[in-house]
Amino acid sequence: MPFLTILQQGDQLRKSCLEPAAAASKLAATAGTDLDAVYVGSGFDASLERLAGSGIRKVFLFDQPGLDRSSEGRLAGIVESLVRNTGHELILGTATTFGRDLLASISARLDTELVQDCIAVQWEGDPVAVKALYGGK
Secondary structure, three states: OOEEEEEOOOOOOOHHHHHHHHHHHHHHHHHOOOEEEEEEEOOOHHHHHHHOOOOEEEEEEEEOOOOOHHHHHHHHHHHHHHHHHHOOOEEEOOOOHHHHHHHHHHHHHHOOOOOOOEEEEEEOOOEEEEEOOHHHO
């Protein structure tokens, strides 16, 4: 099953989503699967060149102006529906405040595990999340 990364929306592709997308791409390659992405917002066409060479196979684009940070519930519903219809096995997103809230909501809707604030994710037959202990000290 392919993996999914969330490209944080707005009127342009947010820089903060590129790091988890790169990590997801490496993880998908190691696992021998594909990486897809979901983008909800507007103005995506201008952001396409920033994704060149990212390893993303397909972008599910939901061009809906007006969906912003205050629309976390609607965004979670869109991603939940997508995952239920496509069978994505693993979802990676940003560790921003918005990303944490969004991923927690998606996890609850899908009744699945959630691991946040990882400093690395590896593939050893299954995903293995690496977290800092004691605030990284």
